[in-house]
Amino acid sequence: MSSFGACAQTTHELSQRLQELEQRVSLLEMPPLAGREWFELLKHKLLPQLSDDTYLVVAVVGGTNIGKSVVFNHLAGSRSSATSPLASGTRHPVCLVPSGFCQRHDLSAVFPGFVLAEWEDGLELEDHSAHRLFWHASDQLPDNLLVLDTPDIDSDAQVNWTRADNIRHCADVLIAVHTQQKYNDAAVKQFFRKAAAEDKAVIVVFNQCQLPEDDDIWPIWLTTFADETDITPEFVYVAPNDRQAAEANQLPFYERQWPPADGDNNRDSRNLCDDLARLRFNDIKLRSLAGSLNHLLDTETGAAGYLREIAESSKRREAAVALLDEQELVQPKKWPPVPNNLLLPEIRNWWQAHREGWPKHIHGFYGKLGTGIAWPLRAVKHKLTGVPPDPQDVYRQQEWETILDIVHGAFDGLRRLADLGDPLIRDRIEPVLAGRSRADVIALLKQAHSQIDFEQLLRALVDTQLSSFQRENPKFYRFLSQLDKVAAAARPATSVALFLTGLGPAGDLAAHAVSESAMQLAGEVAGGTATVAIGEAALGGASAGIGRLEAWFRRLHTTFSVQRAEWMYELLTQSLWGSLATELQDAAALPESSTFRHVQQSLQQLRKQVSQALEPGD
Numbered sequence: 259m260s261s262f263g264a265c266a267q268t269t270h271e272l273s274q275r276l277q278e279l280e281q282r283v284s285l286l287e288m289p290p291l292a293g294r295e296w297f298e299l300l301k302h303k304l305l306p307q308l309s310d311d312t313y314l315v316v317a318v319v320g321g322t323n324i325g326k327s328v329v330f331n332h333l334a335g336s337r338s339s340a341t342s343p344l345a346s347g348t349r350h351p352v353c354l355v356p357s358g359f360c361q362r363h364d365l366s367a368v369f370p371g372f373v374l375a376e377w378e379d380g381l382e383l384e385d386h387s388a389h390r391l392f393w394h395a396s397d398q399l400p401d402n403l404l405v406l407d408t409p410d411i412d413s414d415a416q417v418n419w420t421r422a423d424n425i426r427h428c429a430d431v432l433i434a435v436h437t438q439q440k441y442n443d444a445a446v447k448q449f450f451r452k453a454a455a456e457d458k459a460v461i462v463v464f465n466q467c468q469l470p471e472d473d474d475i476w477p478i479w480l481t482t483f484a485d486e487t488d489i490t491p492e493f494v495y496v497a498p499n500d501r502q503a504a505e506a507n508q509l510p511f512y513e514r515q516w517p518p519a520d521g522d523n524n525r526d527s528r529n530l531c532d533d534l535a536r537l538r539f540n541d542i543k544l545r546s547l548a549g550s551l552n553h554l555l556d557t558e559t560g561a562a563g564y565l566r567e568i569a570e571s572s573k574r575r576e577a578a579v580a581l582l583d584e585q586e587l588v589q590p591k592k593w594p595p596v597p598n599n600l601l602l603p604e605i606r607n608w609w610q611a612h613r614e615g616w617p618k619h620i621h622g623f624y625g626k627l628g629t630g631i632a633w634p635l636r637a638v639k640h641k642l643t644g645v646p647p648d649p650q651d652v653y654r655q656q657e658w659e660t661i662l663d664i665v666h667g668a669f670d671g672l673r674r675l676a677d678l679g680d681p682l683i684r685d686r687i688e689p690v691l692a693g694r695s696r697a698d699v700i701a702l703l704k705q706a707h708s709q710i711d712f713e714q715l716l717r718a719l720v721d722t723q724l725s726s727f728q729r730e731n732p733k734f735y736r737f738l739s740q741l742d743k744v745a746a747a748a749r750p751a752t753s754v755a756l757f758l759t760g761l762g763p764a765g766d767l768a769a770h771a772v773s774e775s776a777m778q779l780a781g782e783v784a785g786g787t788a789t790v791a792i793g794e795a796a797l798g799g800a801s802a803g804i805g806r807l808e809a810w811f812r813r814l815h816t817t818f819s820v821q822r823a824e825w826m827y828e829l830l831t832q833s834l835w836g837s838l839a840t841e842l843q844d845a846a847a848l849p850e851s852s853t854f855r856h857v858q859q860s861l862q863q864l865r866k867q868v869s870q871a872l873e874p875g876d
Contacts, residue, residue: 261871262540265551266308268867272860273305276561279568279853285845286571296560299550307430307547313359313402314543315368316534317351317425320435321412321446325465325497328504329435330354330407333531335398337507351425352377352407353393356400365393368404371424389421400535412445422449430546431459431492431534437466441479447487454488457549459542462491463511463530466499470523477518491516492545493538495528544871555865562861569849576846593819594656599649600712601814604720612728650712658707661826665703668830669696690834699833706829719818727810 280291291297306312318330331337334354351372355365366374369391377392399405406429411422426432432453440446441464453460462483464476476496484490495511503509510527534542554560669691676687689695848854 260540262544265544265867265871268860268864269304269308272864273300275856275860279857282848282853283568285841288571296554300554303550304547313404315404315428315430316433317406317408317429318433318435319408319411321440321443322410324435324437324440326435327407329433329463330405331507332509333405334396335531349409350390350392353391354396354399354405355393357395357397369428402539403535411449412443426453431461431542433461433463435463435465441483450487450489459545460489460491462494464496467496469498473523548872551868572846572848575842593823594660595815596818597649597653601716604716608720608724661703665700702833703829723814
């Protein structure tokens with residue numbers, strides 16, 4: 259790939275990556291890319307001109323009666339501009355454009371500062387105060403060249419100086435036409451000093467030379483010109499003083515090395531148009547964009563400065579994140595444990611759902627029988643001692659009291675945080691502390707909390723945890739299953755024996771209790787007394803499994819409490835400051851992101867490519 263192609267590809271990648279980065283930079287509340295000088299150059303100059311449809315704006319410039327129109331006509335491939343030894347008549351620039359160019363491009367954007375009009379013969383010679391630029395299309399001009407014939411830059415008319423400045427700004431490359439008489443003219447040198455300050459690409463053509471006599475003299479002229487203007491020409495051509503060839507558009511142009519080399523008297527004529535449009539187009543185009551590229555790559559005022567600004571802003575967000583963490587706005591409280599009388603029914607339901615074969619039917623039958631028998635006894639008890647409160651309502655109230663304590667503590671923490679003075683955090687917190695915010699947050703939490711289905715939460719948790727316990731403790735799970743089968747086998751005999759002794763319904767209650775032997779084990783586990791209640795001798799090698807079951811049961815309680823606390827924390831933080839904490843963390847981490855690194859890599863790659871492409875001698 260050519261230097262031009264490599265730079266073009268990297269510049270387009272850089273533009274895309276900068277846009278991706280800007281989307282994330284919104285977290286830092288930084289000024290946008292639009293309006294930054296280096297970004298405007300990237301968007302409006304570099305990207306359009308580093309493309310497959312790019313072109314060169316070539317301006318032929320110089321003093322009076324030095325043959326600018328001759329050079330212009332040779333570039334155009336036809337006599338498009340009047341040539342006369344008496345002329346100094348071009349008062350307005352004339353631009354030759356390729357056929358179809360105006361359909362693909364906005365010509366007024368190429369030449370800001372000029373009033374554009376299509377050319378008619380002689381219009382460029384008319385005196386007019388407006389800065390006019392005439393254009394016409396040519397089938398003979400290559401698609402990638404726009405060629406300008408310009409007014410004399412050594413004219414006494416001040417209006418020409420303004421037009422010359424506008425032309426210099428618009429052109430990619432200046433063809434400086436000199437003669438022995440005009441190379442040292444003060445007005446000419448002043449124009450090119452400005453061109454050097456703008457880092458314009460300049461090609462020098464010494465016209466009307468007496469060859470071979472002047473082969474040893476033109477280097478002296480050019481050395482004087484270069485020393486007094488700071489211009490370093492990209493290429494140098496000399497053309498003989500041959501009016502007939504000039505009029506016939508057949509003037510030879512001989513390339514010369516700069517700095518000059520001994521014996522460099524090549525007499526092979528060059529085609530200026532072909533050199534610009536094909537052989538040297540990429541080099542000249544890249545050179546013409548050197549100023550914009552260097553501005554983009556400047557470590558202080560270019561894209562690197564933008565990255566540094568991001569890094570500095572991210573550090574401030576990092577400090578804000580640390581401040582949020584230090585304050586512990588949501589102070590941890592001891593979360594109320596879920597009652598066993600809510601948890602154990604879900605364990606029983608899970609166990610019944612996982613029974614198989616005849617134990618499933620026996621336990622199911624006697625479970626329903628026991629429930630039916632126990633119902634009137636519970637009714638009598640409730641009549642004597644009163645109906646106990648719903649354990650779910652009791653637990654809900656305990657949770658709500660804990661939540662209220664945490665909310666009040668969080669608002670106190672917010673006030674302390676706002677008083678610390680970090681503007682980024684204070685601006686987000688002050689609206690939360692104003693008005694009815696505390697009451698609104700409590701109302702929001704109250705509504706959400708009242709809709710919690712604790713049975714569904716416990717059912718999902720028990721299913722997840724018991725399924726995990728079953729996979730992790732297969733031997734002990736089989737022991738519990740065997741114990742469950744023993745209980746199932748004992749159910750009918752126990753029920754009949756108790757009935758024959760006259761216990762009647764009480765016997766059925768006892769049978770119901772025996773049928774729940776495995777679940778009684780779970781109840782003992784809940785109290786941490788399973789090994790004591792059943793006996794280590796009876797359990798044999800399963801006693802280690804009992805320890806795991808006790809640990810699992812404690813983990814079940816802890817997991818539920820953690821889930822409930824996390825639910826409250828997420829809802830509370832969202833109500834208080836939304837995504838502030840997350841946004842701050844993302845913003846603080848931005849310099850470490852792949853998006854940021856990709857921009858850095860593109861800049862480093864482009865800087866290397868530009869340096870190699872513009873290195874002298876390339």
